[in-house]
Amino acid sequence: MKHVDATLVLNTALAQAERMGVAVCVTVVDAAAWPVAFARMDGAPLGVIDVSNKKARTAALFHMDSAEFAQVAHPNGGAYTLEATNGGLTSFGGGIVLKDAKGTIVGGIGVSGASTEDDISIAQSAARTLAA
Amino acid sequence: MKHVDATLVLNTALAQAERMGVAVCVTVVDAAAWPVAFARMDGAPLGVIDVSNKKARTAALFHMDSAEFAQVAHPNGGAYTLEATNGGLTSFGGGIVLKDAKGTIVGGIGVSGASTEDDISIAQSAARTLAA
Amino acid sequence: MKHVDATLVLNTALAQAERMGVAVCVTVVDAAAWPVAFARMDGAPLGVIDVSNKKARTAALFHMDSAEFAQVAHPNGGAYTLEATNGGLTSFGGGIVLKDAKGTIVGGIGVSGASTEDDISIAQSAARTLAA
Amino acid sequence: MKHVDATLVLNTALAQAERMGVAVCVTVVDAAAWPVAFARMDGAPLGVIDVSNKKARTAALFHMDSAEFAQVAHPNGGAYTLEATNGGLTSFGGGIVLKDAKGTIVGGIGVSGASTEDDISIAQSAARTLAA
Numbered sequence: 001m002k003h004v005d006a007t008l009v010l011n012t013a014l015a016q017a018e019r020m021g022v023a024v025c026v027t028v029v030d031a032a033a034w035p036v037a038f039a040r041m042d043g044a045p046l047g048v049i050d051v052s053n054k055k056a057r058t059a060a061l062f063h064m065d066s067a068e069f070a071q072v073a074h075p076n077g078g079a080y081t082l083e084a085t086n087g088g089l090t091s092f093g094g095g096i097v098l099k100d101a102k103g104t105i106v107g108g109i110g111v112s113g114a115s116t117e118d119d120i121s122i123a124q125s126a127a128r129t130l131a132a
Numbered sequence: 133m134k135h136v137d138a139t140l141v142l143n144t145a146l147a148q149a150e151r152m153g154v155a156v157c158v159t160v161v162d163a164a165a166w167p168v169a170f171a172r173m174d175g176a177p178l179g180v181i182d183v184s185n186k187k188a189r190t191a192a193l194f195h196m197d198s199a200e201f202a203q204v205a206h207p208n209g210g211a212y213t214l215e216a217t218n219g220g221l222t223s224f225g226g227g228i229v230l231k232d233a234k235g236t237i238v239g240g241i242g243v244s245g246a247s248t249e250d251d252i253s254i255a256q257s258a259a260r261t262l263a264a
Numbered sequence: 265m266k267h268v269d270a271t272l273v274l275n276t277a278l279a280q281a282e283r284m285g286v287a288v289c290v291t292v293v294d295a296a297a298w299p300v301a302f303a304r305m306d307g308a309p310l311g312v313i314d315v316s317n318k319k320a321r322t323a324a325l326f327h328m329d330s331a332e333f334a335q336v337a338h339p340n341g342g343a344y345t346l347e348a349t350n351g352g353l354t355s356f357g358g359g360i361v362l363k364d365a366k367g368t369i370v371g372g373i374g375v376s377g378a379s380t381e382d383d384i385s386i387a388q389s390a391a392r393t394l395a396a
Numbered sequence: 397m398k399h400v401d402a403t404l405v406l407n408t409a410l411a412q413a414e415r416m417g418v419a420v421c422v423t424v425v426d427a428a429a430w431p432v433a434f435a436r437m438d439g440a441p442l443g444v445i446d447v448s449n450k451k452a453r454t455a456a457l458f459h460m461d462s463a464e465f466a467q468v469a470h471p472n473g474g475a476y477t478l479e480a481t482n483g484g485l486t487s488f489g490g491g492i493v494l495k496d497a498k499g500t501i502v503g504g505i506g507v508s509g510a511s512t513e514d515d516i517s518i519a520q521s522a523a524r525t526l527a528a
Contacts, residue, residue, distance in 0.1 A: 032310060033310060045193060045194050045195045045196075046164060046165065046192075046193050047190075047193030047194040047217065047218050047221075048194075050217045050218045051214065051217050054213075054217060058311075060310070061309060061310050061311030062309050062311040062312075063309045064309075070212070073213075074207065074212060075207045075338065075339045075340070075471065076207070078356060078380055079356045079380065080334070080338060080347075080355045080356060081318075081337075081347050081352070081353065081354050081355040081356065082315065082356070083212075083213050083216075084216070084347075084348070084352050085311065085314045085315050085318060085352065086311050086314045088213070088216050088217065089213065089311075090213050091212045091213040092210060092211045092212060092213065092214070116210055116211065177457060177458050177459045177460075178428060178429065178456075178457050179454075179457030179458040179481065179482050179485075180458075182481045182482045183478065183481050186477075186481060202476070205477075206471065206476060207339065207471045208471070215476075215477050215480075216480070220477070220480050220481065221477065222477050223476045223477040224474060224475045224476060224477065224478070248474055248475065296442060297442065322443075324442075325441060325442050325443030326441050326443040326444075327441045328441075339470065339471045339472070342488060342512055343488045343512065344466070344470060344479075344487045344488060345450075345469075345479050345484070345485065345486050345487040345488065346447065346488070348479075348480070348484050349443065349446045349447050349450060349484065350443050350446045353443075
């Protein structure tokens with residue numbers, strides 16, 4: 001993913017979080033799960049830095065939103081222990097696959113710090129910007 | 133957190149544990165989750181050193197007592213795998229957020245070695261000293 | 265395991281996956297769980313590289329298919345936390361013990377990237393080639 | 397723990413396993429959880445090396461048999477995530493606290509490779525030798 005695209009995604013997420021009045025961390029990774037852009041908003045707890053990174057990695061590494069990943073990577077799911085691979089992944093929402101306008105997967109975004117519902121909503125609105 | 137404050141918190145916890153007749157480890161970390169003070173009472177098993185550290189980290193990193201953290205960071209909670217981030221966190225009680233007299237979060241305390249109820253009680257009494 | 269045998273197992277798995285129209289990673293390890301052969305098919309998500317390796321390791325290290333391993337290495341099984349030993353193992357299917365024609369265990373194969381059922385089916389057909 | 401004591405414990409366990417016709421790994425650690433003696437019987441899968449070590453560590457670090465530890469260090473227990481501290485511990489039987497004739501804790505023994513029931517039985521008989 002080009003840095004200009006990652007920056008667009010990042011800034012869309014930050015603007016959306018500010019509108020919603022929440023403080024989050026946002027990580028954007030490329031298709032190989034390497035970070036391209038990151039920001040921590042004032043007030044976000046330090047623990048969510050790692051969470052936003054792992055959410056983005058989960059989406060990029062498995063071509064799957066982390067909320068969907070959570071259905072299988074769980075003691076009650078079909079692939080328990082999958083969540084412990086690749087250095088630790090995320091089995092709840094807020095990691096979203098990033099696609100370009102042609103539908104090609106170009107990376108992932110992870111948002112953490114608000115409620116999971118809000119994290120998902122912020123990540124989705126940012127992802128839509130790139131796909132538009 | 134200043135060392136003098138961390139020492140006050142630590143000594144309050146140790147005195148309370150001695151009154152209760154239990155042997156615990158106590159870790160005090162600053163707002164960035166770095167240790168400021170630590171003590172292992174005679175008789176506390178070596179395994180609880182790491183536990184007291186992880187409890188304090190959990191509270192400081194998520195601005196949340198570890199007993200509250202346990203409600204979401206659990207296979208049956210809304211954020212399973214959160215407990216495996218940041219090098220491993222604690223999903224049971226005994227980690228408490230430390231605030232100063234103005235209510236500002238300045239760090240965390242972790243107590244481990246007694247029953248979870250007693251660990252929590254010791255940590256809470258120590259945290260109150262700082263907030264007073 | 266000799267490289268020629270590992271290559272036979274690997275190529276059988278890849279041919280089977282291609283026939284089934286799925287993109288997988290395949291890892292073949294020897295009896296000491298060290299990799300001998302590996303391939304990532306075009307289109308397989310990067311996250312399954314590690315999964316195929318851990319599946320093969322699980323089979324070789326415990327002389328047990330990973331689907332069988334999953335019965336005990338699970339919060340509801342008789343040996344919870346076994347899945348976290350040896351650097352992280354796999355508690356679902358797709359890792360198969362490799363035996364030679366005499367029935368001696370010579371290593372393990374791990375297949376990941378398709379459904380677990382298909383992963384198992386591919387790994388089994390590859391394992392049969394070696395045992396024949 | 398003195399090496400002569402650890403050797404006695406180890407050899408008692410190995411003799412008992414041989415009588416029972418099972419192949420196990422046995423680790424003896426001192427009160428600080430450092431290894432003093434270890435043996436892998438012919439035929440024991442390589443994966444159980446790490447398991448026997450973690451079982452012995454669990455007993456020594458928490459002054460508690462690993463079967464008892466499993467009651468709390470479990471998603472359904474009172475201290476979920478305790479099993480992930482100290483580099484990973486064991487939440488099933490086969491790790492036993494070692495005490496001398498005066499009842500002082502001097503270390504732990506971990507047995508792995510047979511059924512959990514047999515692992516426990518072997519470890520207990522070895523521990524009794526030291527306490528006698």
